[in-house]
Amino acid sequence: MTARQGVVLYGPPASGKDTITAALTELNPKYAQFARLKVGSGKSVGYRMGTVEQLRQLEAAGDVVYANTRYGNTYVIDRPGVDAANAAGAPVVHLGQVDGIRALVDGYPADWLAVLLWCSRKATEQRSVGRGDSDTAARLAAWDATREDLDAHPSMAWDLTIDTTKVSPQDAACLIDQLLAQRAGAASA
Secondary structure: OOOOEEEEEEOOOOOOHHHHHHHHHHHOOOEEEOOEEEEOOOOOOOEEEEOHHHHHHHHHHOOEEEEEEEOOEEEEEEHHHHHHHHHHOEEEEEEOOHHHHHHHHHHOOOEEEEEEEEOOHHHHHHHHHHOOOOOHHHHHHHHHHHHHHHHHOOOOOOOEEEEOOOOOHHHHHHHHHHHHHHHHHHHHO
């Protein structure tokens, strides 16, 4: 049986999480973005929309691996969702909080590759405006929160750090795929 593997992409808004996930999926179909459960409103693409009652049921069952609130919504990494994603391949989980990475790595058994994607605040602003976000100010506030989060967790060990203003999405995907393959090879040796 192959060990469970997954990728965590951490970074501020517009650092390239969606773009690099798309490049990973093109490189190897085993990769698929993990669709977090979203309780709230707004953008539904890339999420499994849920209700407050579903969230309560997951909490009561102990199946919430991590939850956070941002942009007026609650975003949940749930055990049944990660189970299904792992059964299908190697999930790519997008996170913007170090505590979320630690909760996932500590709370769900798998070989998780933690990747820090970084870009400047100015790059986040330019990308957000360029893609037509209506909430660029909130994205910049989230960039600031991500910077503060990193500063508050200097001991966080990253498996890979990628400056997305200098590395193409395709090259980033290759680096991630190669490192995950190396780890799988080392684990089976």
